């Protein structure tokens with residue numbers, strides 16, 4: 525119990541309030557995400573993602589022509605993601621894994637929210 | 651002087667958390683008392699590894715999570731200690747695991763620490779906060795202090811580097827990991843010259859090792875010739891038991907009937923722990 529601690533003034537503001545606000549904002553985001561997952565499942569929202577970037581387009585175009593490079597990259601991405609799979613990979617899987625890894629490494633907060641949203645969906649199903 | 655080390659490689663999933671937990675448990679097995687510090691992000695993997703995740707999350711939910719690891723980075727932490735006494739503060743900060751090693755778990759508050767320290771001009775103030783905490787409060791109480799770092803170069807993890815100075819890199823047998831380990835060695839040189847700290851790549855531990863495969867043998871040779879003095883005595887085998895134990899909230903030292911591979915991995919962790927004491931001193935030796 526922290527109630528019986530004496531807390532320096534400078535530290536008192538750091539507790540509770542800001543974290544609570546953050547937590548509420550996160551909860552809302554998780555709710556929206558869970559709803560979006562539902563929309564995708566029902567087919568109301570497309571399952572594809574596209575974005576405009578010439579360099580990435582060139583890279584993936586060349587990977588399409590060079591299967592060795594592609595398979596090596598898929599293998600590295602699977603290893604990094606801890607996926608045990610020896611089957612042949614494709615460009616879509618590579619992109620998917622890279623985005624996943626990026627989410628986990630760079631924005632763990634988003635990855636976490638997504639996990640929570642999926643849990644919430646599962647719970648809502650019962 | 652306690653043995654201090656931080657586990658780091660700029661890549662997710664190579665086994666940093668697993669290594670921190672198992673080396674900690676191995677050092678405990680060898681009779682040393684130590685504490686693990688989880689700077690690796692609020693997913694709180696070390697608490698999970700020791701089956702304490704639920705308890706810790708409950709404490710957070712109940713508002714009984716103060717002080718926590720993020721408090722250590724606060725300007726007023728020393729004042730907090732003065733006002734309440736060291737024991738009252740450390741008692742709340744440090745969890746005792748079932749496996750004999752203590753743990754300071756990660757905390758969501760750590761997320762904002764990076765941003766706050768970003769505005770601090772003075773380098774020692776910016777990167778040296780954890781070091782000060784470790785030196786003031788932990789070093790006399792423990793034989794060893796191991797820090798789990800995220801695979802990201804930011805201010806909080808750099809605080810871990812400053813505090814530990816000795817770095818342990820768990821590596822897999824792949825080209826990316828090999829390159830990252832070389833990068834780490836170069837970075838360590840930069841830490842030394844830019845920051846004047848005594849950073850060192852103290853141990854490279856091949857992890858998820860599949861002996862007998864050409865790939866493993868090949869890479870082992872490359873690692874050994876590149877990092878010879880820093881290589882660990884034993885690699886850690888790839889073992890499903892490690893995954894299973896982790897999922898069950900324990901290290902493989904707790905398994906009643908370990909597989910042959912897991913039993914060998916235990917021995918390897920013990921050998922590496924002994925060697926770590928040998929190389930770094932401390933740990934009450």
Ligand SMILES: Nc1ncnc2c1ncn2[C@@H]1O[C@H](COP(=O)(O)OP(=O)(O)O)[C@@H](O)[C@H]1O
Nearest residue numbers: 662663664665666667668858887888889893896
């Ligand atoms: N030697 C090993 N054999 C099998 N699985 C392992 C081994 N070391 C780690 N793992 C597993 O690999 C995954 C990533 O390990 P972890 O320690 O969490 O990596 P990091 O902390 O570097 O992200 C976890 O599921 C862990 O259980």
Ligand SMILES: [Mg+2]
Nearest residue numbers: 666667690695
């Ligand atoms: Mg980890």
